[in-house]
Amino acid sequence: MGKAFGAVAGVGAVASLYAMKRSWDPLPSVKAAGFTTLDMSQYKENELVVEKWRGKPIFVLKQSKEMLESYDKNMSQITGKSTAEMDKKRLIKVGDDYFLICVGLCTHLGCIPGYNPDEKSFLCACHGGMYDDTGMVTKSPPPRGLDIPPFKVDGMKVVLGETSPEYEKMLADGITLKV
Amino acid sequence: MAHFTKATSLHDWLNQRLGIDTLNRVLATEYWIPKNINFLWAMGMILAITFGLLLISGIFLLMYYQPNIDLAFDSVNYTIMQEVGYGWLWRHVHGVAASVVFLIIYIHMFTGIYYGSYKKGREMIWISGMLLFVAFSAEAFSGYMLPWGQMSYWAGMVITNLFSMGGLHLDGLVEWIRGDYVPAQAFLNRFFMLHVLLIPLAIIGLIGLHFGALRIPHVNNQDGEEIDFDAEAKKYLAGDKANSKVIRFMNDFLAKDMMVVGIFLILFFYLVFYHYDFAMDPVNFDPANGLKTPTHIYPEWYFLWSYEILRPFSTNVGLIAFAFAQVIFFLLPFLDRSPNAVPASRRGLFKYWFWAMLIDMIILTAMGKVPPEGIFSAIGFYAAITFIGLWIALPFITKFEKKV
Ligand code: HEM
Ligand code: FES
Numbered sequence: 321m322g323k324a325f326g327a328v329a330g331v332g333a334v335a336s337l338y339a340m341k342r343s344w345d346p347l348p349s350v351k352a353a354g355f356t357t358l359d360m361s362q363y364k365e366n367e368l369v370v371e372k373w374r375g376k377p378i379f380v381l382k383q384s385k386e387m388l389e390s391y392d393k394n395m396s397q398i399t400g401k402s403t404a405e406m407d408k409k410r411l412i413k414v415g416d417d418y419f420l421i422c423v424g425l426c427t428h429l430g431c432i433p434g435y436n437p438d439e440k441s442f443l444c445a446c447h448g449g450m451y452d453d454t455g456m457v458t459k460s461p462p463p464r465g466l467d468i469p470p471f472k473v474d475g476m477k478v479v480l481g482e483t484s485p486e487y488e489k490m491l492a493d494g495i496t497l498k499v
Numbered sequence: 500m501a502h503f504t505k506a507t508s509l510h511d512w513l514n515q516r517l518g519i520d521t522l523n524r525v526l527a528t529e530y531w532i533p534k535n536i537n538f539l540w541a542m543g544m545i546l547a548i549t550f551g552l553l554l555i556s557g558i559f560l561l562m563y564y565q566p567n568i569d570l571a572f573d574s575v576n577y578t579i580m581q582e583v584g585y586g587w588l589w590r591h592v593h594g595v596a597a598s599v600v601f602l603i604i605y606i607h608m609f610t611g612i613y614y615g616s617y618k619k620g621r622e623m624i625w626i627s628g629m630l631l632f633v634a635f636s637a638e639a640f641s642g643y644m645l646p647w648g649q650m651s652y653w654a655g656m657v658i659t660n661l662f663s664m665g666g667l668h669l670d671g672l673v674e675w676i677r678g679d680y681v682p683a684q685a686f687l688n689r690f691f692m693l694h695v696l697l698i699p700l701a702i703i704g705l706i707g708l709h710f711g712a713l714r715i716p717h718v719n720n721q722d723g724e725e726i727d728f729d730a731e732a733k734k735y736l737a738g739d740k741a742n743s744k745v746i747r748f749m750n751d752f753l754a755k756d757m758m759v760v761g762i763f764l765i766l767f768f769y770l771v772f773y774h775y776d777f778a779m780d781p782v783n784f785d786p787a788n789g790l791k792t793p794t795h796i797y798p799e800w801y802f803l804w805s806y807e808i809l810r811p812f813s814t815n816v817g818l819i820a821f822a823f824a825q826v827i828f829f830l831l832p833f834l835d836r837s838p839n840a841v842p843a844s845r846r847g848l849f850k851y852w853f854w855a856m857l858i859d860m861i862i863l864t865a866m867g868k869v870p871p872e873g874i875f876s877a878i879g880f881y882a883a884i885t886f887i888g889l890w891i892a893l894p895f896i897t898k899f900e901k902k903v
Contacts, residue, residue: 346679346680350680350685375680377789429656430657431653431656431796446795447810460813497668
């Protein structure tokens, strides 16, 4: 008798916990409103523009020739490969230009880092984390580079929220986490 | 069925049905309180009264507050503060009480630690008290979200991000807690529900448990003396009040308690009328903006010490240290291995442990407020290490303590 009662009560408890869990889930409307289209021809070199996607700030930073060269240099120092071999791993190529497009939230605890165009680096004021102009960490506490949102290049446009082979490759190479 | 007789008075009528005389005896007139205590034993009553103030002021705020991301900020800063008659009074009472309540909680806790009031049958008092501390922390955090200013938003962002557990990347859990990718309408609504219903209910239940846990062991006293409450009560009831070590909770003790409460309330209302600004962060008078972080994000003063334990380390280590700080006080009755339940001043090394812990927490609080740069980072780091070290040392130093 006690056991039967316990079993029925247990099933009821699990079912109600599940219902409660589901009621706390993000609504379908919240999940569906997740796309932003950017026109990439409007951005200027080394000038940070903050866009918005799923309520989060998105950093768009068009790379100048000089920035690309120093990026190649850094990466080739790390990897030991020649600069010509380095493909611009964290950057997104649109037309002939390269862009950093990333979520503008510090990967430590989510503050918005500020960009300094002279130093070409990001500083997060909350706990002092720093990133370079491709969003890689140069000073902790952030555990990893700025996250890159799912993107799809479409001519001179970039759609955020939609995935593409380029983005899947970044995920597979461990360049960014899924956001 | 029990036997009922014709009532001789309203009192008798109620007594036959509810047993009010027995209740009154068990809970008040024959609930014995030692004579040998001081004003620090009034902190619990002050906490109960402050909770009452929060409840009453909260009810009035609730009549005009709008839990909507477009309206919340103005409903507090314009409607309640400027339009509602005496709306400012409720808001200032609520804000000042929320801040002061933590000061009293900390005094109450450290009183308990100093006098060893968490052992020898008083473990459940300590544990229920710590549960109250956690519930009040959650209550204060959820309330802080409600005006939907810049600090509300960014504190909400940073604190919910803690649940991604650093290297575990539980972003799904964070989004589940928020009901969105960032703090937004779903987030404000559910924290509103928590703040005005679920957590207050839990607090009321926990206060009941805390009081219940006190009834059998009774309160401790200034010398940690083990009082035979039955024998002392007999003496008192036989008329030998002068030689008895105890007095009645009501009215004897309550009269003294209310004296301290009275002094507290005068100070409290002085703050409410003339110095309420310490409880209101100026940054929170800017409306929430998801595209701009304030230059410094720091919690209210009462969370600074644990925030400072998080800050000087890399993400994962910081989270572990932070989690340690959140739960370790629960374990105090079990980490203190000495059988002595006497004031810290008579307990050898524990005396130094007590003062070191108190001063370390004050240093952590001060360092949590200043920007994490240079010398402050270093002091914060060593204070955090000291905090953890003191807890690790506790079982050892108390184990070798001489019995008094
Ligand atoms: C059942 C009791 C309570 C009710 C109904 C209530 C209700 C409210 C409401 C409607 C607000 C928004 C208006 C405003 O921001 O001033 C608020 C704010 C707040 N509440 Fe409560 N509250 C209660 C208890 C508490 C307790 C126990 C604490 C703290 C320990 C607390 C801490 C806060 C804080 C810190 C704020 C933000 C105050 C401000 O920014 O001015 N509340 N509360
Ligand atoms: S949130 Fe950026 S360093 Fe902590």
